[in-house]
Amino acid sequence: MAGAGRRRVMVVAGEASGDRIAAGLIREVRGREPEVHFEGVAGPAMEAAGCRALFPSDQLAVVGMTEVLRHFGDIRRVFKGLKARLKEAPPDLLVCVDAPDFNLRLAKVAHKLGIPVVYYVSPQVWAWRRGRVHKIGRIVDHMMVIFPFETEVYEQAGVPVTYVGNPLIERIPAVPEQAQARAALEVPGEAPVVALLPGSRRSEVLRMGPVLLRAAELLGERFPDAHFVLPVAGPAVGEVLDELLTEYQPPNFHRVTDSLSAAAAADCAAVTSGTATLETAVVGTPLVVLYKLSPVTFWLAQRLIKVPHIGMVNLVAGREVAPELIQDDAEPGRVSEELGRYLADPAARERARRDLAGVRATLGENPSARAAEVVLGHIRREG
Incomplete structure (x- = not known):
């Protein structure tokens, strides 16, 4: 290990979300024990928090088989570099953040070298390939999970686990009041307003955009004064929306940039x-959850994924607090019907808001601080 003196921790995170989560952890640890040194695979947020980047995290931020193959050389180089670092200068602790395809392999190396491993953000073993939890337990000393229902999976397998809360709570700023959000988006204060969130990826907007825009057209016939807001995540999504709007013309339509303001x-x-x-x-906005895949992908998903609900909001609640429209049911008529039920019934909206407040409470408080205590506990144990 690092030996007496300054404690060292290697942190490996991929993608922007992992960079943010790891940065919060690093800040909390260094706020308690400033002498702890961090290094690893880091993005801008981690570097700003005080982590030395051995490799940039964007080299691991690849999605899909073709992209993985295209960047295989970079990924292999990072893995070999980290493996060598673990052998030559063993840290007191390895913290793996998400990125299971890469991090579980690295955790196995660290375990063989006798380096303790803490894993932050569990692979979705609760959804598919649940048997992986036993393999994870053999190479990971402590799992920090971000959903409350994940703890049972690891407890049953005898793997030390802590529910630290969900980092989403720290990422979302103070939510504006509805009136403030409407004023910022230049939406009438008294009109019915519906947010349409097709996703942030181009492929998602291609698939779900037509469904939502046609549902808005139908809903506009029933509620002529309704306004519709759709957040656009970047130019690629904007181009798709431009093309769709040549075919669909929902009334009182607003293209916006911020999904949180749209929901608020x-x-x-x-x-x-x-x-x-x-x-x-x-945010507390009543919602309808949509899930639609290609027929072949959906057929495979039905056989591989074993969960009682599709929407993460319902999984966290442990029951359906938001209607789910899956595959063939995710069509404009049904979407319009469910949204119309909310618009026509203030009591239904109020019930939904109470349920969502319960979900918000379940997500916890100060996850980075709780995660820091787990990490410091392992560092002190090794000291």
């Missing part, structure tokens, strides 16, 4: 399944 301004929202469902829940 809305009376209800239609949201493609993913992190955005949790973001909308934290």
Whole structure:
């Protein structure tokens, strides 16, 4: 290990989300024990928090088989470099943040070298290939999970686990009041407002954009004074939306840039399944969850993924607090129907807001601080 004196921790994070999560952890640890040295695979946020970048995190930020193959040389170079570093200058602790395809392999190397491993953000063993938890338990000394229902999976397998809370809570700033959000987006204060969140990726907008825009057209026929806000994540998504708007013309349509402001301004929202469902829940806006894949992918998913709900908001709640429209049900008529139910019934909106407040409370407080205590506990144990 690093030996007496200054404690050293290697942290490995991929993608922007992992960079943010790891940065929060690093700040909290150094706020308690400033002498702890961090190094590893780091992005801008981690570097700003005081982590020395052995490699930039964007070299691990690849999605999909073709992209992995295209960047295989870079990924292999990073892995060999970290493996050599673990052997030549063993840290007191390895902290792996998400990126399971890469990090579980690195954790195995560290374990063989006798270096303790803490893993932050569990692979989704609760959704598919649950048997992986036993393999993880053999190479990981402590798992820090970000959803409350994940603890049971590891406890049953005898793997030390701590629910630290969800880092999303720290990332979302103070949510503006509805009136403030509407004023910022130049949406009328008294009109019914619906947020349309097709996703942040071009492929998601290509698939879900037509469904949401047609649903808005149908809803506009029933509620002529309704306004519709759709956040656009970058120029690639904007180009797709431009093309779609040549075919669909929802009334009172507003293209915006910030999904949180869009959700805060809305009376209800239609949201493609993913992190955005949790973001909308934290904002407190009643929502409908949409999930639609290609027929072949959906057929495979049905056989591999074993969860009671599709929407993360419902998984966290442990019950359906937001209606789910899956595959063939994720069509304009059904979407319009569910959103119309919220617009027509203030009591339904209020019930949904109470349920979402419960979800928000479940996500915890100060996850970075709780994660820091776990990490410091292992560092002190090794000291």
